[in-house]
Structure formats: C-alpha cells, structure tokens
Amino acid sequence: MTESQSADLPLRDELKGQEPYGAPQLTVRAMLNVNETTYDVPSEVVDAITQEVRSAAQTLNRYPDREFTTLRRKLAAYLTGESGADIEAPQIWAGNGSNEVMQHILQAFAGPGRSVMSFPPTYSMYPLYAQGVYSRYIAGTRSANFTQDPHDVATQIRERRPHVVILCSPNNPTGTALSLEVVEAAYEAALESATMVVVDEAYGEFRQPGTPSALTMLADRPRLIVTRTMSKAFALAGGRLGYLAAAPAVTDALRLVRLPYHLSAITQAAANAALDNAQTLMANVQRIKQQRDRLVTELTAMGLHPYPSDANFVLFGGLQDAHAAWQHLLDDGILIREVAIEGHLRVTAGTETETTDFLDSLRSHLNG
Ligand code: PMP
Structure with a gap:
C-alpha cells in the first residue's frame, strides 16, 4: 500500500488501491529494462x-x-x-x-x-x-x-x-x-x-x-x-x-x-x-540494431523463442520460470524487464559488451 492510500485521503475512487506505474530504477552494470539507448551521450x-x-x-x-x-x-x-x-x-x-x-x-x-x-x-x-x-x-x-x-x-x-x-x-x-x-x-x-x-x-x-x-x-x-x-x-x-x-x-x-x-x-x-x-546520435542506432538481431539469433540457438523485432529490444519466451531467470540476471548485475506474459521476458539491445554479458548470464542460468 502506498503512503497516499494509508493516509485515508479523499482520493478519486478509481485510484484507490492502485500502484503507480514504473519499472525498477536500479543502478547495476547492465540496465536493459526500459529500452533506453545505453551508449553515453557523445x-x-x-x-x-x-x-x-x-x-x-x-x-x-x-x-x-x-x-x-x-x-x-x-x-x-x-x-x-x-x-x-x-x-x-x-x-x-x-x-x-x-x-x-x-x-x-x-x-x-x-x-x-x-x-x-x-x-x-x-x-x-x-x-x-x-x-x-x-x-x-x-x-x-x-x-x-x-x-x-x-x-x-x-x-x-x-x-x-x-x-x-x-x-x-x-x-x-x-x-x-x-x-x-x-x-x-x-x-x-x-x-x-x-x-x-x-x-x-x-x-x-x-x-x-x-x-x-x-x-x-x-x-x-x-x-x-x-x-x-x-x-x-x-x-x-x-x-x-x-x-x-x-x-x-x-x-x-x-x-x-x-x-x-x-x-x-x-x-x-x-x-x-x-x-x-x-547524425552523430543516430550512428549508434545501427549498432543497436545489430545487437538486436544478434539477440534473436543467439536466443534461438539457446532453445528459447524470441519474436522478430523491429525495435531496440527483444521479447522471448520458452522459459520455465521467467521470474527465476530475471532474478538470476539481476543477481549478476543485469536488469531486464518482466512482462505480463507467462514464461517471457523482454531485454533491451545494449552495447556489444552488455549483450554478451546478458547472453552469458542467461546461458549459465539455463545450464545451471
Ligand atoms: N510509447 C511506447 C511504445 C513506449 O514504449 C514508451 C516508453 N517506454 C513511450 C511511448 C513513452 O516514451 P516517452 O514518454 O519517453 O517519449
């Protein structure tokens, strides 16, 4: 319960009991959960x-x-x-x-x-x-x-x-x-x-x-x-x-x-x-698209089910316990997104290093 709910304020009825929208904002080594560009601003x-x-x-x-x-x-x-x-x-x-x-x-x-x-x-x-x-x-x-x-x-x-x-x-x-x-x-x-x-x-x-x-x-x-x-x-x-x-x-x-x-x-x-x-800012778009396509290829090779993506992220299914996989990645310093689709997670395409770290960590979870 949020503070506003417990304070018994005369809140609009349809807002009562609701949680504010927002993904976790954590500072970890790879933040791949809200589809930002992960490269620094040049x-x-x-x-x-x-x-x-x-x-x-x-x-x-x-x-x-x-x-x-x-x-x-x-x-x-x-x-x-x-x-x-x-x-x-x-x-x-x-x-x-x-x-x-x-x-x-x-x-x-x-x-x-x-x-x-x-x-x-x-x-x-x-x-x-x-x-x-x-x-x-x-x-x-x-x-x-x-x-x-x-x-x-x-x-x-x-x-x-x-x-x-x-x-x-x-x-x-x-x-x-x-x-x-x-x-x-x-x-x-x-x-x-x-x-x-x-x-x-x-x-x-x-x-x-x-x-x-x-x-x-x-x-x-x-x-x-x-x-x-x-x-x-x-x-x-x-x-x-x-x-x-x-x-x-x-x-x-x-x-x-x-x-x-x-x-x-x-x-x-x-x-x-x-x-x-x-033009300078868009130079990274091409690199991100390469990592996005790489995610689809490598997740498929791992036996998972990524969906074709035209965005800077990839949704993938085929996980027995999506939350356990998400937690393993987070324990490794890699934050991705839990979605309301069973057995699925969403990952933002980051730099080549971030993508490698994500794939390595997920592989170790699946083989663990
Ligand atoms: N539309 C879609 C589909 C989004 O995913 C997002 C952000 N995640 C937004 C709109 C809003 O983005 P912003 O307000 O930062 O422009």
Missing part, C-alpha cells in the same frame, strides 16, 4: 546541448516560446529526412515525452464518456492514459505470435467503435511492426465511426529495412496521428521530448488542452541541440 553532443542551454538560461526570466517554433521546424525537417514523407512544421506537436503528447491526444479526442482502444499485449500505459482522462478502455485482440491482420483489426474497430484507437508499431513489448495495410485498414474502418487513429512509433528508427513509417500515409488522412519520441533513438530519455505529426487541424486542436508554456526553454534548447546533431 561528448560533442553534450557540448552542443550545454551551449544551447546556457544561451537559453540568459532569458529564463521570460516564458518560453509557447509555439516552440524552432523545435517544430527542426522536428519536421528530421522526420522528412527519416521517413521520406514531406512533413511541414505546422504538422508537428511536442510535449514532455510522448507520454504527454498521448495525454494531449486523449484529452482532445477521448475524455469522459468516450473510449480508447489498443491491442494487448502492448504498451501498458495505454489503459492508464485512458483512465487519466476518464475514458473507457477497450482491449482488442491480436493474431498468432502477436501479429495484427488488416481484416481482423478493421472488424474489431467496426464492432467496438472507439473514439481513439492506438496502434503501436513497432509494438512494445513484442517488437512487432505493422504493415501499412494494417494502418490503412484501421483508418478506413475508423472513418466510419469518427475514430482518431494513432500510430505510436516510439521505436520507429529501429525498424527493419523495407518497413515504411506510417508518416508516409499522413497526406490526405486528417484523422491519422503518428507519435515519435527522442527518448529512444536520440538517446535523450532524460530530456523528455516526445512529438507527433498529423494534419495541422489536429495540432491546432491540441492547443486547446495543453497547459500554458508546457515545454520549458531548457527542454526546447536541449532538443534543438540534439536535433542539430542527429
């Missing part, structure tokens, strides 16, 4: 961020640019280069992590008396976002091996008629990427029921070659939103900058629910500097 990027933040500090007596004009321009240019889609600054919205961006979406398009649908196993914050805005959460279902079939997704949306549907691609915790056919089928079904379609591409930069981003579908689809974050590929989890691209009318609607000056001048400065150095 020193030239640290210098660039420091310089921008220093300059922002000189005008901290003033409120920040509430339209984050420079940041929007840089994010639009980055997305255009990354996806091949033509994205303009008025299509961009940003917040303190894609968590906040998603909250803005639900505040504007869900809310009391409305519903939010996603397809578990998926990012476990989705039901909590829904609860936070007093919306009903609808759990859809997936096909074999956690994939999603266009016809099945469309049928579920037609039957349930949610106000907002969230597709997660690549999906956390399974690593599954969606083909554009799935997004297209979801969108067509959603149009019939006035549903907004959100594609959460928090892990978009790690997708396998040949998998296009849903950003390429934005043109002429006014009810489609694609969310991204700088927490993963940009190695900026501590900077808290998430964003989305959508039709300008959508970003306009989100202004109605944001708090005044929600993006601090310090946050904007750090993100601008990171975007100026995107």
